[in-house]
Amino acid sequence: MATLHERLAENIPGLRKELQGIIKQHGARKLSEVTVEQACAGLRSVHSLLCDTSEVDPNRGLLVRGTPISELTNRLPEEIFYFLLTGDIPDADALKSLQNDLRKRADVPDRVWTVVNAVAEEAHPMRMTSIATLSLGTESVFRRRYDEGMKKEEYWEAALEDALTLLARLPQIAAAIYRRRYKLGRRIPSDPKLDWAADYAQMLGVPDPKGEFARLMRLYMTLHCDHEGGNASAFTSHVVSSTLSDPYYAVSAGFNALAGPLHGLANQECLEFVLGIHKKFKGAPTEDEYRDYCWDVLNSGRVIPGYGHAVLRVTDPRFTAFHQFGKLVCPNDEVFRIVDMGYKVIPEVLKKQGKAKNTWPNVDAGSGALLYHFGVTQATYYTVFFAVSRALGLLAQLVLDRAMLIPLTRPKSFPTAWLKTFINQSDV
């Protein structure tokens, strides 16, 4: 089977021609209407972005290239990256070639370690990850080739170069940040015999005699890989990369969006919520105690982290995958039991409250308890796991954006005065 680069080179001319044909023939057709509320409140559900890597179906959850994520849970993240970009699962040779390519690119330059070590030790790990990502960008092939006058048709190849290098180096950087931020000792070198996620797992230094933590990391990296194009981090990365900033700028910007509590930081808050229950009840509570605790949270004006979603209207299949993993690996772990019990109690409470459109758990509700089980107790680090995985999707999307010659993103804004005039005129 073709290598990733070969397969993309085969696919892109046809896809480009197809899209250009669609725009030429149907460019004036309307896809979506924008209401005043949508324009003033986050552009919810406005069909306005192309994204071929994945889509989120309100009732089926994440579909990667049309395949439900629940059918991909045994795949390696490297296979998923190939799949996101091409729509094909690589065969053994293509996978090996991709893994070898990543290994060759994995050495992190010393100056990046200098930058990582210069960030305040108490900084949030997401800030460190974003700074390190930006700092890697001084070697951007995209930037160099752009400055040399690269043709538009070749942008995707230079973006792919950067994407592979960034992916190859992120696990080392993220693991080093973990060890530095929580004072766990020296960096652990990469082991080139391991796959991408298992290597990340071993570089964190988490004891893993049965290889279960490595399995969790593979699952984690696969489940968080992508979530279509309109979520905050993907959209941010898309906008930045549309300016022809290099992929390091774009991914770092995407990470900055991920660091918000309504997005990727929620997994940190989920574990804090579960640990709060554990502390208060000195273990798993009864269902009644759990219910009362949730009402106290809601009545104090806070949200229940890990529940609800902007698009999904069912239990997130990614939660189901983590939940099943926990039931197999640590069914009696007290923190996991609180997550398990929450699945029974919380949807019912949220339903009674009647505000949330989706009362079911999202991906963040259970992942922290599993990490905690393996000794990764530092919840402030959890969004970094999300970021390393989501880099797969951000990078795949931006390579395809450049391949499809997607131009600068530039919606039109308007002042409130214009809105008032518009309303008055349309009322007449």
Ligand code: CMX
């Ligand atoms: N607990 C309490 N109230 C909730 C809720 C929850 N878990 N989820 C939604 N609501 C409330 C909203 O705060 C909103 O209240 P107001 O009308 O008072 O503002 C109301 O229900 C309607 O919200 P919604 O349309 O159902 O949800 P949104 O699309 O606005 O927001 C999300 C989606 C995820 C931000 C929201 O469900 C939430 O805050 N959940 C908790 C945080 C969380 O788990 N975030 C992780 C999301 C996963 C990700 O994107 O990374």
